[in-house]
Amino acid sequence: MPFDPRTTPLTAVEARVLATLMEKARTVPDSYPLTLNALITGCNQKSSRDPVMEVSDSQAQEALDSLRLRTLTVQISSQRATRWEHNFPRGIGVPDQSAVLLALLMLRGPQTAGELRINSERWHRFADISSVEAFLDELAERSEEKGGPLVVQLPRAPGAREQRWAHLLCGPVDLSAPVAAAAGTRSDALAQRVSELEAQVARLQQQLAHVYEQLGLQESEPQPPM
Template sequence: MTDLPVSFPPLSAIETRVLGVLAEKQRTVPDSYPLTLNALLSGCNQKTSRYPLMELDEAQVQDALAGLTRRSLVNESSGGRAMRYAHNADRVLRIPSQSMALLTALMLRGPQTAGELRIACDRMHNFADVSSVEAFLDELAERPAGPLVRKLPRQANAREQRWAHLLAGEPAPQSDEAAAPSPRPASGAAADELQDLRARVANLERELAGTRALLERVCAELGWSPQAPAQGVD
């Protein structure tokens, strides 16, 4: 049996999502942080930069917040007209901000390669190169208090291995889809075109996330829910 990565029971899927959103928004929308319940719910259910996609309700998020608070991973405070929530994971786990960014990306997007993690963490921490990402991942995997990440077995025809976090316990076995052979790497002009396409997609994701964050902030200030359409005036 492997050592437990932390001294508390494994997180549920919803607790993992809630903690990941709090950690992400601390870095990407600091002016709106700590988050209200509405902003947190919107972040949990957003359709970009999330895997798997979820459709949570307020009761589910509140239950997850209660569980995370019992583990000292979340703090609750009063601010304005609504309660606000902030994470305390980096202090509880005693890890640096770079490692927290990597854990956040893994909690929100699932297993990824070091290269994918570098792109996913761009708005939370700008890693100089893939080697620096791997160095922090190795530290998390070799932590004296217990590993927080694990490198998964290499997939068929994959050039790089993916990493998974251990806050929710052992990673689930890879699905048939995930384990299916991937297309052979492109070469020459095709490889350049593929790399350019990936860069464009990453930029679009960042721009969309920024727009969503601005919308969340405006809605929070006006007391609206981002998921509910504004009522027109007759």
């Protein structure tokens, strides 16, 4: 039966585990399939992750077992160590290009088509943004018989030129939250920038006052605008 995120959504840890397996399969193929320790390191790395997580051994193992029951991961046992690999494209029923986009959304959070194209360089080289958008549209229009949509386009954030996309593998997305969060982030950034500029102006004023003092001059009063 096709994977349906509406009835059997992934947990946040399951999504991180699955996406990490997909990432390492393409970026470090010599170390793939992954041991449990290598997988946990990948799940908890600070770069290319949003949000940053602290997945424990037990959480990762529980997620792997759950994903295996849904045929999304495969356990490979040997005398040296047990390793794991993903079975995402076949288990979900999507082409490799779509799987790459879904994994990036699971790892890095909502992104625009342009950001996805840039972030996928080490995974798959999309010809242009239009090709990325074509695969996203296909995922957004996934039929009910196949389990329904797997991505959704978020409302355009204030001041943003492009809309971002989010995955639906962990269930429905609050379409108002990303916009509010983005607006809040920009507001915080603007406030910080204003504070930095004010501090810079204050330093320049102090330096100018010092120069006047050294030269024995008096600061001239600002002239009113004509």
